[in-house]
Amino acid sequence: MLLSHLPALQVVVPLLAAPLCALLRPRHLAWAVATLTSWVCLLISLTLVAQVQAGGTLRYTFGGWPSPWGIEYVVDLLGAYVLLIVSLIAALVLPYARRSVEREIDPEHHSLFYTALLLCLCGLLGIVITGDAFNLFVFLEISSLSTYTLISFGRDRRALTASYQYLIMGTIGATFFLIGVGLLYVLTGTLNMADLAERIVPLAESRTLHTAFAFILVGVSLKLALFPLHLWLPNAYAHAPSVVSAFIASTATKVAVYVVVRFIFSLFGYRFAFDQMQLDWVLLPLAIIGIFTASVVAVFQENVKRMLAYSSLAQIGYMMLGISLDSVTGLTASLLHLFNHALMKGALFMALGAVFYRIGSVQLGQMAGLGRQMPWTLGAVVAGGLSLIGVPLTVGFISKWYLILAVIEQGWWILAALVLVTSLIALVYMWRVVETSYFQPRPAGAVIAGEAPLSLIAPTWLLVLANLYFGIDTGFTIDLAGSAAAALIGGEP
Amino acid sequence: MTPDSQETILLALLVPLVGACGMALAWKRANLRETVTLFTSGLLLLLVWSLVPGVLAGDRPELRLIEMLPGLAISFKVEPLGMLFACVASLLWPINSIYSIGYMRGNRESRQTLFYICFAIALSAAIGVAFAGNLLTLFVFYEVLTLSTYPLVTHKGNDSARQGGRVYLGILISTSILLLLPAIVWTLVAAGTLDFTPGGVLRGHLEGPLLGLLLFLFMFGIGKAALMPVHRWLPAAMVAPTPVSALLHAVAVVKAGVFSIVKVIVYIFGIDLLQEVSSGDWLLYVAGFTIIVASVIALRQDNLKRRLAYSTVSQLSYVILGAAILAPISVLGAAIHIAAHAFGKITLFFAAGAIYTAAHKTEISQLRGIGRRMPWTMLAFSIGALSMIGVPPAAGFISKWYILSGALQTEQLLAVLVIIASTLLNAAYFVPIIYSAFFLREDVGLTGDGHGEAPLPIVIALTMTAGLTILMFFMPELPLALAQQLILTAK
Numbered sequence: 001m002l003l004s005h006l007p008a009l010q011v012v013v014p015l016l017a018a019p020l021c022a023l024l025r026p027r028h029l030a031w032a033v034a035t036l037t038s039w040v041c042l043l044i045s046l047t048l049v050a051q052v053q054a055g056g057t058l059r060y061t062f063g064g065w066p067s068p069w070g071i072e073y074v075v076d077l078l079g080a081y082v083l084l085i086v087s088l089i090a091a092l093v094l095p096y097a098r099r100s101v102e103r104e105i106d107p108e109h110h111s112l113f114y115t116a117l118l119l120c121l122c123g124l125l126g127i128v129i130t131g132d133a134f135n136l137f138v139f140l141e142i143s144s145l146s147t148y149t150l151i152s153f154g155r156d157r158r159a160l161t162a163s164y165q166y167l168i169m170g171t172i173g174a175t176f177f178l179i180g181v182g183l184l185y186v187l188t189g190t191l192n193m194a195d196l197a198e199r200i201v202p203l204a205e206s207r208t209l210h211t212a213f214a215f216i217l218v219g220v221s222l223k224l225a226l227f228p229l230h231l232w233l234p235n236a237y238a239h240a241p242s243v244v245s246a247f248i249a250s251t252a253t254k255v256a257v258y259v260v261v262r263f264i265f266s267l268f269g270y271r272f273a274f275d276q277m278q279l280d281w282v283l284l285p286l287a288i289i290g291i292f293t294a295s296v297v298a299v300f301q302e303n304v305k306r307m308l309a310y311s312s313l314a315q316i317g318y319m320m321l322g323i324s325l326d327s328v329t330g331l332t333a334s335l336l337h338l339f340n341h342a343l344m345k346g347a348l349f350m351a352l353g354a355v356f357y358r359i360g361s362v363q364l365g366q367m368a369g370l371g372r373q374m375p376w377t378l379g380a381v382v383a384g385g386l387s388l389i390g391v392p393l394t395v396g397f398i399s400k401w402y403l404i405l406a407v408i409e410q411g412w413w414i415l416a417a418l419v420l421v422t423s424l425i426a427l428v429y430m431w432r433v434v435e436t437s438y439f440q441p442r443p444a445g446a447v448i449a450g451e452a453p454l455s456l457i458a459p460t461w462l463l464v465l466a467n468l469y470f471g472i473d474t475g476f477t478i479d480l481a482g483s484a485a486a487a488l489i490g491g492e493p
Numbered sequence: 494m495t496p497d498s499q500e501t502i503l504l505a506l507l508v509p510l511v512g513a514c515g516m517a518l519a520w521k522r523a524n525l526r527e528t529v530t531l532f533t534s535g536l537l538l539l540l541v542w543s544l545v546p547g548v549l550a551g552d553r554p555e556l557r558l559i560e561m562l563p564g565l566a567i568s569f570k571v572e573p574l575g576m577l578f579a580c581v582a583s584l585l586w587p588i589n590s591i592y593s594i595g596y597m598r599g600n601r602e603s604r605q606t607l608f609y610i611c612f613a614i615a616l617s618a619a620i621g622v623a624f625a626g627n628l629l630t631l632f633v634f635y636e637v638l639t640l641s642t643y644p645l646v647t648h649k650g651n652d653s654a655r656q657g658g659r660v661y662l663g664i665l666i667s668t669s670i671l672l673l674l675p676a677i678v679w680t681l682v683a684a685g686t687l688d689f690t691p692g693g694v695l696r697g698h699l700e701g702p703l704l705g706l707l708l709f710l711f712m713f714g715i716g717k718a719a720l721m722p723v724h725r726w727l728p729a730a731m732v733a734p735t736p737v738s739a740l741l742h743a744v745a746v747v748k749a750g751v752f753s754i755v756k757v758i759v760y761i762f763g764i765d766l767l768q769e770v771s772s773g774d775w776l777l778y779v780a781g782f783t784i785i786v787a788s789v790i791a792l793r794q795d796n797l798k799r800r801l802a803y804s805t806v807s808q809l810s811y812v813i814l815g816a817a818i819l820a821p822i823s824v825l826g827a828a829i830h831i832a833a834h835a836f837g838k839i840t841l842f843f844a845a846g847a848i849y850t851a852a853h854k855t856e857i858s859q860l861r862g863i864g865r866r867m868p869w870t871m872l873a874f875s876i877g878a879l880s881m882i883g884v885p886p887a888a889g890f891i892s893k894w895y896i897l898s899g900a901l902q903t904e905q906l907l908a909v910l911v912i913i914a915s916t917l918l919n920a921a922y923f924v925p926i927i928y929s930a931f932f933l934r935e936d937v938g939l940t941g942d943g944h945g946e947a948p949l950p951i952v953i954a955l956t957m958t959a960g961l962t963i964l965m966f967f968m969p970e971l972p973l974a975l976a977q978q979l980i981l982t983a984k
Binding site: 438 | 559560561562563632633636637640647650652654655659662663666667670671674675678679681682
């Protein structure tokens, strides 16, 4: 009986655990509750994946009110896949968080921190699992507001401005999204996504529909930091506490990409999006510019977290590029990269958090010679870097391969060359980190660092090993991504 | 093919890796670590050579591992060319290990454990390249080879090592990502498969000019073959300690490059297909150009290792030239040259390292009269030089003879001229070294206290490789048999 309520529990469990954390004064207890919750969420996600693979799309109606009047939760292959990504990252980040948070956040804020983190998790999971457009907005706001809070916890004063900047831009984005949903409601009288998909089919020429599409897309593009709506991301990632960077970088933008995919392919229909609205002509150039400029800017960053933030912008560009190709291979490449990038960036930001734990800084200059003193941590950075570059035996290679395959299948040779050139740019900025850590001697007055504690290294290396494992045994991820892509493009809802 | 040979392939890949773990565990105890190295390399030698009788009899043992991408598995297939490469690599690793022990200890190099571990991983990758059954497997192990040799190239850890490492990694990764990877994906899209197949897979799938373009992507994408202008990494990598230069740049890394080139020409394009279209002709000219120009640059180098590096660039293009001539007999010569050059070049690098260890000399102008003090070393050097020039009784003569025969047979006058000219050039930059070493007096002011021969392990290794060079001349049956199998089955 419990199993049938799993879709609801996926969201309800973190939602109920969050205020519990706020009430718990002892900090370690709050951490323990949060960690336990994240592991339960992971278990639920795994079960949902198994259920969907076995029995097809799951539908859950809240309170027994049938759709389209009640709020419905829908878990299909794509949804289950993204749920798994989010809860997996959360389950790994939370054990890591104990020491990192103690180092980076004032003690009196810890309970609130874990509360906000759980709310963010709840919001992200809710976005993925809901089948109602307005409900999606609600969860979008829950996750965004808690993210603004999380970022502002950083001791760095710039964290406050970064959080504020993200708040303003994020709210604009969410408002655009809401306007779009409102327009859809005006047109069709329903908010249920499956019902909407049916009802807008005869309305393809309607101006209102086009406007709704544009508003929703722009709103979500702000959340996923598509060029030129990306300005909030570098500051947010760079100045937030390490745990927050690791968590957000691996999940928030992925969920936003999921929303885009869901709306383009399941709701509006990809033929409407690409033929009527000429979406590929909008997405493709923006994606390419984003990939290029972000990669180049990353080379010149001194703050390694900022460097990785720009790298993330480029990776998001790859995902949007795959979507804009309007082919099954392209969509598979994007969905694969959703998972793979979460693994890569999660590992990299966690490793950097370990560096910060020991030396109190992530400036490249301060990291000189750290390779000898923190071998496991820097080893994780190297491994993550190799994955970013796309070296075989890592997940990055699998994503790159699919993307190149998708591009070459369409005959876009120049584009293939561009994608490969940006991989080389990734080589340049990652190698700056490698050379500084391993080839330069530790400066005389620098902080003597020992290896980071096990609770930081272990989750980091778990992600690194996942990077390597899923780069070799790709069956699980390719199957899921491929089936999800085929379901989305092959058949509409 | 028997289950035994499948196991052997798997073991050949795993043994160096297990050995690397053993070396890591023994990191405090140098003698134990060295023992592990010697034992591992010896074991690999036995494993690889045990496959030879089967391959000569016509067996092609296959092993299929995990499916990494849909329809594309990491798979292995032992065919004659790969067998030849693997035999050479596995034969030279134990000898190089003996040499390394003498060199690393003699020069009191630091971080020796990392050195031996990376060596083992690189050897495993080389075996992976040799036995690769499709382009994906080749690519995977090719990249692993690049990455595992980077710490070896930058071993000294100083600024020039870092710079050299940058050029090394930069060129090799750029070419493989920008050119080789799209070439592989294109092959997959065009032909539907990446398996190495006798006769090639591209017949009927790609027309003339596109074939030439794909060939271009492959030839320059395989940067390890050092075709000009992607050759710059070879001289840059000379910042590495000499054992690294010896094995990796005379044997494993560069050989993986030219091996991949011949393999792609024979098993992806197919010799017949390339003969029919003219869009592949440019390869002959580029290879010829590389041979001549690299030799000319070598003439002007005073640093011994740099001269040897440019000599390698030139000699590698012999292999490419032999393949580009597209005559079966020249392809045979190209395959044998992989072995002949390996034995000769490793001897030369060993000698250079011996001179550095014993006399601390790196420049050729400092080597006057050194033949008196280091007769064994310089004798070995001379044998290696003879092999480069291509003169009996050294192995280089045999491969050059076959390539020349192929050129004459197909009336490729340009190739004939290139081979003759480069023979003379080789003589021009090797003979003076030998002459000044044995027949000139050493500059009295230059030497501090006198020095003698290099440490014993180094001399032993030198003797063994020089011996192999001569042995291959008198008893070339094994490499010849494998190469003959190659051209027979390539049809």
